[in-house]
Amino acid sequence: MTFLxxxxxxxxxxxxxxxxxxYLRDNMNKGVMRPIxxxxxxxxxxSVTFSSIPTDFEALVLTGVARSDVVGxxxxxxxxxxxxxxxxxxRCSFDGVVSGHNGAEATAQLQLVLWxxxxxTGPASAFTGGYLLVLGPNRAAHKVAYAQSTMRQAxxxxxxxxxxxxxxxxxxxxITKMTLTPATAVxxxxxxxxxxxxxxxx
Amino acid sequence: MPFTTVPDKxxxxxxxEANWDTDIxxxxxxxxVVPTARVMAxxxxxxxxxxxxxxxxxxxxxxxxxxxxxxxxAAMNMRLNGDTGATYDRCYMGADGSVExxxxxxxxxxxPFASVPGASxxxxxxxxxxxxxxxxxxxxxxxxxTCMSYWKRTNVAAGQTCRFEAGFWxxxxxxxxxxxxxxxxxxxxxxxxxxxxxxxx
Numbered sequence: 547m548t549f550l551x552x553x554x555x556x557x558x559x560x561x562x563x564x565x566x567x568x569y570l571r572d573n574m575n576k577g578v579m580r581p582i583x584x585x586x587x588x589x590x591x592x593s594v595t596f597s598s599i600p601t602d603f604e605a606l607v608l609t610g611v612a613r614s615d616v617v618g619x620x621x622x623x624x625x626x627x628x629x630x631x632x633x634x635x636x637r638c639s640f641d642g643v644v645s646g647h648n649g650a651e652a653t654a655q656l657q658l659v660l661w662x663x664x665x666x667t668g669p670a671s672a673f674t675g676g677y678l679l680v681l682g683p684n685r686a687a688h689k690v691a692y693a694q695s696t697m698r699q700a701x702x703x704x705x706x707x708x709x710x711x712x713x714x715x716x717x718x719x720x721i722t723k724m725t726l727t728p729a730t731a732v733x734x735x736x737x738x739x740x741x742x743x744x745x746x747x748x
Numbered sequence: 749m750p751f752t753t754v755p756d757k758x759x760x761x762x763x764x765e766a767n768w769d770t771d772i773x774x775x776x777x778x779x780x781v782v783p784t785a786r787v788m789a790x791x792x793x794x795x796x797x798x799x800x801x802x803x804x805x806x807x808x809x810x811x812x813x814x815x816x817x818x819x820x821x822a823a824m825n826m827r828l829n830g831d832t833g834a835t836y837d838r839c840y841m842g843a844d845g846s847v848e849x850x851x852x853x854x855x856x857x858x859x860p861f862a863s864v865p866g867a868s869x870x871x872x873x874x875x876x877x878x879x880x881x882x883x884x885x886x887x888x889x890x891x892x893x894t895c896m897s898y899w900k901r902t903n904v905a906a907g908q909t910c911r912f913e914a915g916f917w918x919x920x921x922x923x924x925x926x927x928x929x930x931x932x933x934x935x936x937x938x939x940x941x942x943x944x945x946x947x948x949x
Contacts, residue, residue: 578782712898
């Protein structure tokens with residue numbers, strides 16, 4: 547999680563082990579923003595899991611596009627940290643559609659309600675797109691996760707929505723695992739993709 | 749501070765000084781999303797990121813924090829270049845519990861960043877937010893930024909606030925320092941702030 551500024555080198559200088567280990571290996575692996583894992587679904591899947599997440603980043607960033615095969619126009623997407631299925635998730639949100647917007651909250655939930663995504667009767671080829679920024683993923687206090695997404699569940703008026711949701715996870719454990727699932731026992735469709743990044747510090 | 753595309757090398761090619769200085773050192777130091785400063789803020793009431801270099805596309809500030817003040821929540825505003833004049837504006841939307849909340853303010857003496865839980869909020873509850881400011885070093889325009897913030901006062905209904913906000917600074921100067929602060933108390937033990945610069949090509 548520590549980025550070390552890289553010094554210049556003179557012509558003829560040797561590339562030492564220290565130069566490699568400290569300035570290249572460590573900076574690349576955990577000093578800058580870099581991808582940790584990527585999951586592009588070649589076929590439908592009931593869940594996507596990122597495990598063994600390194601704990602030495604200052605922030606985690608998840609980006610993704612997704613669609614559910616639920617019979618319906620849309621469905622929520624769930625996220626759990628470290629397999630925690632207890633009532634440890636809080637949420638405050640401000641979501642909008644053309645007809646209005648809605649401020650809401652929920653406390654002591656069993657999972658984080660991350661994004662909304664189109665279902666099987668939504669427009670063909672429409673996927674939700676969103677991101678999640680987790681601050682303090684390795685701090686010994688409750689985590690905070692900032693998320694936004696956009697969805698098109700119909701091609702007419704009222705068919706698009708945006709979600710702006712901020713979450714708290716009541717755990718002092720470092721985040722080492724993230725599991726994404728549709729809200730009911732259905733699947734993410736093929737072509738859904740999630741990428742997890744780590745953001746280093748100095 | 750652009751990113752320089754790293755060239756291909758042939759088998760047996762010499763690893764030159766320029767390969768190191770341009771392709772590795774310069775790209776790592778100034779060509780990526782680079783963390784420029786990190787502050788563990790325990791015991792502080794203000795964090796100062798100073799000597800911010802110009803030449804990047806944007807700066808990104810993250811704050812994960814809690815206040816020791818005996819309140820459920822405290823505002824955490826920020827000042828740019830130490831400016832305490834009435835030169836800041838703000839506009840936000842969000843939710844306070846399940847109640848929608850939006851407002852604006854003009855000619856205020858600090859810019860918006862976030863708010864944090866206080867010592868009277870649930871144990872281990874942290875808040876704060878992030879701020880993204882493009883064109884922070886341009887000298888022909890006022891500065892603007894967007895930020896998101898969250899804080900929790902209690903673990904029951906009407907205990908949370910989320911805010912999606914825009915801030916403005918009526919000043920043409922390049923931003924060289926950013927200082928988030930809380931009005932009383934200090935930041936709690938796990939509080940940490942990071943400043944990043946985003947490069948261009």
